[in-house]
C-alpha cells in the first residue's frame with residue numbers, strides 16, 4: 001500500500017431543497033458575487049430565478065454562456081476581468097462540470113497578476129484563489145468535490161486538466177432534483193464519465209481490497225441507477241445515488257493507497273474533445289473498451305479478472321483471458337445499452353487527424369508512464385480501433 005497526503009476541504013450540502021441555505025452560506029464569503037452559468041439550462045429549470053431571489057441582498061455580477069468543454073477565451077479571461085474589475089468576493093457556479101471548471105480557473109486567475117494560462121499549464125503554481133461555491137446540476141465530473149479543472153484552448157487544440165488544492169470548492173450544493181431535466185444523452189455521458197473515473201483508478205498495479213470494494217460497488221451503483229434515470233428522469237432515489245457516486249469519482253478517495261495509473265483514457269479523450277469538441281463522457285465510453293483490449297496482457301489480466309467477476313458476475317471458473325474478454329465486452333455492451341454512440345465516426349471523428357491527435361497526446365499527457373504504458377503508436381491504434 002502506498003503512502004498518501006489527503007485533504008478535502010469541501011463542504012457538501014446534499015438533498016432536496018438544500019439551496020435554501022444559500023444566503024447563509026454566501027454571507028460567510030462576502031457580498032460581491034460572480035454568478036457563472038452555461039447556455040441557459042438553469043433558466044429553463046427555474047434555478048436561476050430561485051438563486052437570484054435567494055440572493056437579493058447581495059451584489060451579483062454575471063458570467064453567462066460558459067460552453068461545454070469550457071474555453072479559456074473568452075470565458076476564463078472574461079471571468080477574471082470581471083473579478084478584478086469589480087473586486088469580487090466569491091464565485092457562485094450554477095451548472096454542470098464545465099461551468100464549475102471554468103469558475104475554478106477564474107478563481108485562481110483572479111488572484112494572479114500574469115496570464116491565467118500560466119496556472120493551467122503549471123508554469124506558475126497558484127498562491128491563492130477566490131472561494132468557490134457551486135450548485136451542481138449534472139451528475140458526472142465530480143468537479144464539485146475535487147481540486148481539478150479542465151480548460152480548452154481552441155487555437156492550439158489544447159484541453160488541459162490540471163489540479164491545485166486552491167481549486168477545491170468551499171461549498172457544494174447537491175440537490176438531485178436539479179438533475180431531473182438532464183437529457184438522456186447527458187445522463188448517459190455523465191454515467192460513462194463517472195464510471196471511467198473509477199476505472200482510471202481501478203486498473204493499477206497495487207490496490208487494496210478496501211479500494212476495490214468501494215470502486216466495484218460504485219460501478220454497479222452507477223450502472224443500475226443510470227438505467228433507472230433514463231427510464232424515469234424524475235426518479236429521485238436513482239438521481240440521488242448517481243449524483244453521490246459521481247461526486248466521489250474524481251476526488252481521489254477511491255484510490256488512497258493505490259499506485260499511480262496515469263489516467264490514460266482521459267489523456268486520450270482530451271485530444272478528441274480538443275480537436276472535435278465532442279461530449280467528454282461519450283469520448284471516454286468509445287475509447288475505454290478499445291483501450292482495455294489494447295492493454296490486456298499477462299501483466300494486466302488479473303485486474304480484468306477481478307473486475308469481470310465482481311462487477312459483471314462473470315463465472316470465476318473460466319480461463320482468465322476469457323473472463324477478461326467477457327468483461328471488456330460487457331463494458332462495451334453496457335455503454336451501448338444506455339444509448340451512447342460507440343464509434344468515433346458516430347460523433348463526427350474520422351481517420352484524417354488520428355496521427356496528429358496521437359502525437360499531441362504522446363507529447364502532452366505522459367502516458368508512457370501509465371500503468372500499461374502507451375506510446376504514440378499505441379494511442380493511434382486505440383483511436384483507429386475506435387473508429
Ligand code: NZQ
Pocket residue numbers: 037038039040041042045066067068069070095096097098099101137138139140141142143146148149150178179180181182183186190193250266280281
Ligand atoms: O450550458 P447549459 O445550458 O447549462 O447546458 C448544459 C450543457 O449543454 C447541460 N446541462 C447541465 N445541467 C443541466 C443541463 N441540461 C439540463 N438540465 C440540467 N440540470 O448539459 C450540457 C453539458 O454540460 P457540461 O457542464 O459540459 O457537462 P459535464 O458536467 O459533463 O462537464 C464536462 C466537462 O467537465 C470536464 C470535462 O472534460 C468537460 O470539459 N471534466 C472535469 C473534471 C473535473 N473537474 O474533475 C473531471 C472530468 O474528467 C471531466 O474531464
Ligand code: ZN
Pocket residue numbers: 141193194196197266280
Ligand atoms: Zn472525466
